[in-house]
Amino acid sequence: MTIREAQDTVDQWIRTIGVRYFNELTNMAMLTEEVGEVARIIARRYGEQSEKESDKHKDLGDEMADVLWVLMCLANQTGVDLTEAFQKNLEKKTSRDLNRHRDNEKLS
Numbered sequence: 001m002t003i004r005e006a007q008d009t010v011d012q013w014i015r016t017i018g019v020r021y022f023n024e025l026t027n028m029a030m031l032t033e034e035v036g037e038v039a040r041i042i043a044r045r046y047g048e049q050s051e052k053e054s055d056k057h058k059d060l061g062d063e064m065a066d067v068l069w070v071l072m073c074l075a076n077q078t079g080v081d082l083t084e085a086f087q088k089n090l091e092k093k094t095s096r097d098l099n100r101h102r103d104n105e106k107l108s
Contacts, residue, residue, distance in 0.1 A: 003083045010072040027074050034066040 001009070014021055022030070041060050044051040075082045101107055 003086065004081070006068075007072050007076055007082060010069060011076050014073065014076075021073055021077050024074060024077055027070055027077065031067065031070040031074065034063065034070055037063045038067060 021027070037058075038060070041055065041058050041063060043049050044055050045060070072082065074080075075085075
């Protein structure tokens with residue numbers, strides 16, 4: 001599935017099953033909440049915090065997909081084509097950082 005197809009799938013789901021989009025501010029709050037859930041898993045599973053028993057069953061991929069879902073909702077609501085935005089962002093990073101990381105002694 002392409003990013004465009006995923007955005008269209010989210011839009012179709014929202015319009016048929018979800019009834020309507022939550023407003024942009026609600027979705028922004030939901031995005032923050034979902035990112036927090038990803039952060040919790042990463043911090044406890046891969047960081048220095050110990051993982052609580054209640055966190056051990058949580059699916060990192062599912063939580064990341066929740067982040068992607070809400071991000072696509074916001075993109076659809078605000079008219080952002082994520083395929084185009086991602087391509088422009090990659091070009092910007094490539095141009096800006098062409099040698100930056102390679103020349104960084106901290107990364108050697």
